[in-house]
Amino acid sequence: MELAEAKQKFIEAWGKLGSEWGINRTMAQVHALLLITPEDLTTEEIMETLQISRGNANMTLRDLIGWGLVEKRLKPGERKEYFYADKDTWNIARQVAKERRKRELDPIIKILDELSKVKGEKNDPEFKTFNKSITDINKLAKNVDKTLETMLKAEESWFWGSLLKVFK
Amino acid sequence: MELAEAKQKFIEAWGKLGSEWGINRTMAQVHALLLITPEDLTTEEIMETLQISRGNANMTLRDLIGWGLVEKRLKPGERKEYFYADKDTWNIARQVAKERRKRELDPIIKILDELSKVKGEKNDPEFKTFNKSITDINKLAKNVDKTLETMLKAEESWFWGSLLKVFK
DNA sequence: TTAAACTTTCAAAATATTTTGAAAGTTTAT
């Protein structure tokens, strides 16, 4: 396979994976493109390569910056903005975990905590089932939360080392 | 908060979370409803409670069965089909992990393996960056894969015990 | 067989999400 073809394949695959996980396909594709590009790229170059509009490129890049995955770079003497993606996969994974925790896990845990407090007749099967499901899901969510917290602090080698040692 | 209100809240929250993770909102809601319901429910009851059409209910239930989260139950002497969801949260988590691994992680690993094989000029920065990103992501994906495999085999208490012991 | 009871299908409609692109906004150089 040619490098150019391989790049296309990767961008496509990454976009598909993203959309399956609730991430806008274009956003995943722009990120993929930046990941396999050694230099910074301009909005113009991204529009051109991925065949997307200026507005779309601009918004997507802003989102990626909001996710902490891409940074804006300025070159001395130039008006244009350049964009660059951190290539460290462990940093990327952590950054995504961090943001999704903040945006999605934290809010659901807050709701589950609320719902855990609901009182009811101890012998009412309706209440018993509700309560058991809520408290169990809450426990699971909190375990995931703790694990993510550890991951966020950890070094990659230590993290996988510990994990795979235990789980071997 | 009243139990009835709490149920509504949970169904809503679960639907929202699902849609943020690439799971159809209605599917997540039907699952939520079954999770907090002690008895089996008929298509009719699900349609009524969630205010969805027969076609939607039917397709969603088939999907949930396909994900291994819901089972069809027949009652002797009755024509109607009843639906029931396993309430064991650990089983649910494992089942979801298992399906997503099969549907999404496995295919992307297959593509990454392909892309890792692409040959190029060792000093070409384009090639070097592409290659590094691909191989790094591939390694990460394989670590996740191994961890999921362990999770799929494991008992809940052992899994979290080991994890939290190491990460404390 | 027939018909009642129930489930499944799928084209069309509704809804939600994403994308476009031209206009408005901003910054810098002269």
Place this chain on the structure above:
DNA sequence: ATAAACTTTCAAAATATTTTGAAAGTTTAA
């Protein structure tokens, strides 16, 4: 102050996803 170079905005258009519901299909009982 003006204009060129660039970025941002956002209403409308395009696209994608989800939902509907009536018709077709299936199963069972009599």
